[in-house]
Amino acid sequence: MIQVNNLTKTYQDLRRGSFTAVDHVSFAVKPGEIFGLLGPNGAGKTTVLRILSTVLKPTHGTAVVAGYDVVRDAADVRRSIGFVSNNTATYDRMTAWELVRYFGRLHGMQADSLDQRMDALFGKLRMDDFRDVPCAKLSTGMKQKVSIARALIHDPPVLVFDEATLGLDVMVARNLLQVIRALRDAGKCLIFSTHIMSEVERLCDRIAIMYQGQILDTGTLDELKQRHGHADFEEVFFSLLSQHEASASSEGNPTSEALTLEDEALSLESLTEHAVPAKQASPSAQDSLV
Numbered sequence: 348m349i350q351v352n353n354l355t356k357t358y359q360d361l362r363r364g365s366f367t368a369v370d371h372v373s374f375a376v377k378p379g380e381i382f383g384l385l386g387p388n389g390a391g392k393t394t395v396l397r398i399l400s401t402v403l404k405p406t407h408g409t410a411v412v413a414g415y416d417v418v419r420d421a422a423d424v425r426r427s428i429g430f431v432s433n434n435t436a437t438y439d440r441m442t443a444w445e446l447v448r449y450f451g452r453l454h455g456m457q458a459d460s461l462d463q464r465m466d467a468l469f470g471k472l473r474m475d476d477f478r479d480v481p482c483a484k485l486s487t488g489m490k491q492k493v494s495i496a497r498a499l500i501h502d503p504p505v506l507v508f509d510e511a512t513l514g515l516d517v518m519v520a521r522n523l524l525q526v527i528r529a530l531r532d533a534g535k536c537l538i539f540s541t542h543i544m545s546e547v548e549r550l551c552d553r554i555a556i557m558y559q560g561q562i563l564d565t566g567t568l569d570e571l572k573q574r575h576g577h578a579d580f581e582e583v584f585f586s587l588l589s590q591h592e593a594s595a596s597s598e599g600n601p602t603s604e605a606l607t608l609e610d611e612a613l614s615l616e617s618l619t620e621h622a623v624p625a626k627q628a629s630p631s632a633q634d635s636l637v
């Protein structure tokens with residue numbers, strides 16, 4: 348459903364000159380799978396996801412989403428994908444209902460089937476209490492639900508969640524993770540990008556650890572722990588990053604921004620913060636959203 352091969356993105360930056368934010372990244376995601384992209388700030392996760400959603404063009408490599416090439420068939424890719432981030436804009440003067448309906452119409456949905464789908468979606472996401480409230484008056488969690496409904500309205504087979512729990516309280520973040528599990532169980536293909544280790548541990552079927560533009564390893568939680576000889580996922584993560592730094596410096600090739608693990612300690616600390624509650628999906632969340 349998603350096939351990424353040797354994806355590379357180089358930015359031209361005034362400060363850094365030519366800067367490779369994504370460096371020969373390859374992975375595949377199947378329907379009915381949650382694929383986690385885990386990495387600290389600046390690892391290149393958002394850049395990969397922006398290429399997948401056709402907002403950015405790759406410098407090299409290819410990405411195919413639901414059978415469509417992100418460069419050649421960009422309009423088809425956009426029809427096949429829903430994107431949720433922590434900063435998807437809502438329009439203050441539109442109500443939750445109006446905004447989601449507006450995006451349904453933009454996707455070319457007919458009024459009657461659109462209204463039926465919206466009724467079902469607002470029910471599943473428990474949005475009925477605020478459906479007629481202007482977005483300006485919604486809480487962060489309510490706005491996030493509007494963003495999710497907006498991403499789901501056209502029933503895309505592929506969904507991308509980019510740091511989607513950032514800024515959400517524990518209850519709302521937990522609810523979002525339940526929604527994501529329900530989507531997986533409905534056969535959707537999902538990418539979940541985060542810098543929070545506990546989220547990928549609890550949610551993702553397979554995990555790619557990304558650092559300084561590269562995927563350092565990919566596997567299930569158990570495969571990664573076994574391969575790297577640690578029972579603790581945090582140890583797996585930090586040992587991979589240390590190995591990467593050691594091999595970069597032994598090749599006389601300082602890591603791309605000349606930052607070391609120590610320099611990045613602050614941002615890495617956040618990887619173990621913001622723990623989300625233990626794995627638990629309510630029966631209603633496990634209902635299909637489609």
Ligand SMILES: Nc1ncnc2c1ncn2[C@@H]1O[C@H](COP(=O)(O)OP(=O)(O)OP(=O)(O)O)[C@@H](O)[C@H]1O
Pocket residue numbers: 358359360366368386387388389390391392393394395510542
């Ligand atoms: N438009 C741009 N021009 C130049 N550099 C950029 C641009 N966008 C991103 N970058 C750089 O690319 C690198 C990867 O950024 P990206 O946002 O993809 O990482 P990320 O893993 O999503 O991090 P975060 O969690 O902080 O969003 C960073 O060093 C960032 O500064």
